[in-house]
Amino acid sequence: GESVGLHLPTLSVQEGDNSIINCAYSNSASDYFIWYKQESGKGPQFIIDIRSNMDKRQGQRVTVLLNKTVKHLSLQIAATQPGDSAVYFCAENSVNDYKLSFGAGTTVTVRA
């Protein structure tokens, strides 16, 4: 069936460097793609979303890129900090269908 998934299960980043987390999706009918951050022992926390008719969206220290041609989504974190250590999930949903379909998650570890 169609699914949302991530390329790499783990990512180790030096503090201060930029992080890039990737996601491949297969449901071309999705309207929104969303990134969530999950810290240990907590629920997922919304980071940023992007509508399917956009290819880039920027937030505070984060940028999401969407390439619909190759069905690829990425999250860039600028100047990664220790507090960015977490599991990052991409997810997708559709207008009028607010349920989220999550990918498998990438564990980001920030080295001091």
Add this chain to the structure above:
Amino acid sequence: EPEVTQTPSHQVTQMGQEVILRCVPISNHLYFYWYRQILGQKVEFLVSFYNNEISEKSEIFDDQFSVERPDGSNFTLKIRSTKLEDSAMYFCASTRVGGNEAFFGQGTRLTVV
């Protein structure tokens, strides 16, 4: 900042017992959800709830599961006869109408022994 609250944080139950997981969604939100996450795996959708009825459910949400909004603030997930494989983190979430940002609670860790 408004938040979704869940109780209990950890529930241990014997196989075959009924459990009720409780959630208080954000007060002006109208869409409510339950998700689960088996240890080390991705978050999986269970059920969505709007206007006092289930709007969508996944294959996981079989007849052993039920949801209820017993009053104006609580949203519950009941598992009638728990199985070992029901052991997981259960997350409640809510969204406002027209909103794309789902707010998740801290989760209830359910352990079935």
